[in-house]
Amino acid sequence: MKTQRTSRALLAAMALSSSSLALADTSQQLLEQKIDNMAQELQLLKSQLQELKAQNTTLVNQQAEQKQQVAQQQTQLQAVQDTQTQIAAKPSALANLDIWGYGELYYNHPTKHSDKTQADLARAVFGFGYQFNDRTRFNSEFEIEHAVTSSSDVGEFEVEQFYVDHKLTDWASLQAGLFLIPSGLLNESHEPTHYYGVQRNFVETLIIPSTWREGGLALHGNTDNGFNWNAGLTTGLDLSKWNFTPQKAPYTTALELQTSAIAPMQATHQEMAFANAQHLSQYVSVNYSGIPSLLIGGSIFTGGVVRNQTNIPDNERVLLWEAHGRWNPGKWDISALYAHGSFSHTADANAQFPGSPNPLPAEFYGYYLQAAYNAWQNGDYRLSPFVRAEHYDMGAKYEGIPAGTSTTPAQPLPGLDFLPQTHDTVYTIGANFYLNPNVVLKADYQNFRINKDFSRFDLGLGVEF
Amino acid sequence: MRYHSIPAVVICAAAAASAGLVVTQVYAADYLSIADAKKLMFADATEFAPYPLHMSADQQKAIEAKAGGPLRPAGWVVWQAKKGDTVLGYVVTDAVLGKFELISYAVALNTDATIRSVEILAYRESHGFEVRNQAWRNQFVGKSAKAPLRIGDDIANISGATLSCTHLTDGVRRIATWAQLALVHA
Structure with a gap:
């Protein structure tokens, strides 16, 4: 009887252990899945970040370009002003007479x-x-x-x-x-x-x-x-x-x-x-x-x-x-x-x-x-x-x-x-x-x-x- | 004829030597660019801000009456010389007729409308160059429209360059009068 009880207990323990093993497998899968998801999200974020970075670089470049353009325009304006009075504007050849x-x-x-x-x-x-x-x-x-x-x-x-x-x-x-x-x-x-x-x-x-x-x-x-x-x-x-x-x-x-x-x-x-x-x-x-x-x-x-x-x-x-x-x-x-x-x-x-x-x-x-x-x-x-x-x-x-x-x-x-x-x-x-x-x-x-x-x-x- | 040959040779050699220098300068008449003149006149300035001329017809008439001659403000370009936020003074460029051609010049004014300096930017005639003479231009320094600023009065004439001297002095007087009325009494 004792042996029967022991074997039952053993069986029960085995059953329990196999069910707990099955439970462990499931949660690992979930975890892995989660990790995968997170990795994917990370990848997404990474690519988004890169995109943002690229956008930022473009913006910085554009800003620099604009700045340069403004500076160029200012220089040109300055040059125009500078030469304005230097030009002896004469409208026709007769004006040289x-x-x-x-x-x-x-x-x-x-x-x-x-x-x-x-x-x-x-x-x-x-x-x-x-x-x-x-x-x-x-x-x-x-x-x-x-x-x-x-x-x-x-x-x-x-x-x-x-x-x-x-x-x-x-x-x-x-x-x-x-x-x-x-x-x-x-x-x-x-x-x-x-x-x-x-x-x-x-x-x-x-x-x-x-x-x-x-x-x-x-x-x-x-x-x-x-x-x-x-x-x-x-x-x-x-x-x-x-x-x-x-x-x-x-x-x-x-x-x-x-x-x-x-x-x-x-x-x-x-x-x-x-x-x-x-x-x-x-x-x-x-x-x-x-x-x-x-x-x-x-x-x-x-x-x-x-x-x-x-x-x-x-x-x-x-x-x-x-x-x-x-x-x-x-x-x-x-x-x-x-x-x-x-x-x-x-x-x-x-x-x-x-x-x-x-x-x-x-x-x-x-x-x-x-x-x-x-x-x-x-x-x-x-x-x-x-x-x-x-x-x-x-x-x-x-x-x-x-x-x-x-x-x-x-x-x-x-x-x-x-x-x-x-x-x-x-x-x-x-x-x-x-x-x-x-x-x-x-x-x-x-x-x-x-x-x-x-x-x-x-x-x-x-x-x- | 032996006597003649020496001066003739000297003159021709000098002419030839001068001709050799021709190619080095394309615009022989322009002595100073406006940008260089501004830097020369206000060495400390960090900025030359274009300064718009707002002059009503009445103001123009008042200046003309005081300066004793017609004003040509359309030909003027004015800058405010600044060091940071501090106004150091003003630079005005203008052109007047010498005998046949225009003389371009710049006048630097202090904030109290006294003349700081006068620079010749371009002189296009073959005679009357003497107005470029620094000593002659220094006669204007420190004076304002309160002085006569006239040839034959407080500004000495240069014999042989009378027209250039007179017209330039008249031009400087008009600018000084504008400065006195617009900058000091504004």
Whole structure:
């Protein structure tokens, strides 16, 4: 019985154990299934995470790209703004053409000879320029002097400037053609609004010719520290144009003195009209304006000339040098200039015309000191009174004149009731009244110390645009 | 003729030497870009914010009356120079006519409308370069529209460059007058 009970118990235990084993199998399967599920979920999450990561990277990239685009746009906008004012917007080819002009009218009243009072449209000048590109420019000026030009009138039509300027670098340009000689303060800046007094000063008319131009080649430039330099190779003078035997007085008034081309270089420069170019001239000019309100400078012009007579040695030369300064402290405008010219080997020429009323000088010079003051200004209106003292001598020295012989005739030439001297000291007092920077009304009184009959009262109108 | 040959050779050689430099610079007239000018004028600035010009017709007339000449604000570009949130001043670019061509320039102004500096950006003419001269441009520094800012008065002329000097001075005066009225009294 005991054995039966034991075997039953054993059976029961076995049954229990097999059922518990079966139960264990089931839960393991469940667990595995769960683990599988979780692994799957993990895989899903993983892939989702990767997807998110990728999305995030794309977003970051897009953001960076957008940022870059914005930055690029900003740079482009900046560049557009930066270049906006750099562009000289010109709508058509005609816009490369520049037209300008200037002119002046005089009323001259010699105080001792009112019968010689004259009014003259001294010059009307029109200029045309063309800017081919950033580097190359053409300039020209055409001048009508004394209003009417014909075979029976005194007027002249002249080409005053006609040249091409080519910029080589920031600091140097090359010029070729007919251009102004950079001598003195006035020649290159000769517009009536630029100088004081109705007419140009005597030194820069009779000693340095004006408007003095020659044909040739020039190299010029500026430096940032204020040096302005110019050197050129040009046509020069023709001394054969000198008139040793004038039949009548070449000038009877101060106006004629300035406009009759009787001064040494005024009478002999060639103005590029079939200019004899066998002998060329050279010049060098330097100006310094590195200190505000101050300009100092000078120039030398020298060269061989067309000899005066064909039967004299071909060795005559010209030398003109000048030094100048201009100082503008505040409302003052003070300027001074000294110019000295010489012709070499003139003795042979003068020896051929003994007793000439107009021998060829060996030396000539002049100087002036001028002070102007900007006395009143209201808007564009401006009044600048000035005084000037000047001395000129068109015949400071002669060669080939027998000792003791006068260089001036004993009697006045026909047409003149007094004997003009080739030298003088002139005091000028006057004022420039500007309606605007381009239009000026002028008045002055000039007192001649030696040729007293030339003393005069002048009125003038000057225009520049 | 022997005498002539030397200067002729010197001039031609100098011309040839200069010509050799031509290819290195294409835009010979432009001296300073606006970006460089701004940096030069306000070295400490971290930002140049475009500064819109709001000017009524009446304001423009008032400035013209005070500056003594027509205003061309359409050609102006204005920036406010900033270091962080601090305003250091303003840069105005403009262009005026020299004799035939435009001179581009920039004026830097302090916040009290005094002129900090004037720079030439581009000069296109063959004459009158002297306005580039630093010493001449320094005449403007520290002045404002309270000064005459006129050639033949407190600004010295450069003989031979009168037109460039006058027009540039007129331009700077207009900008200084705008600054005085718009920036200080605003």
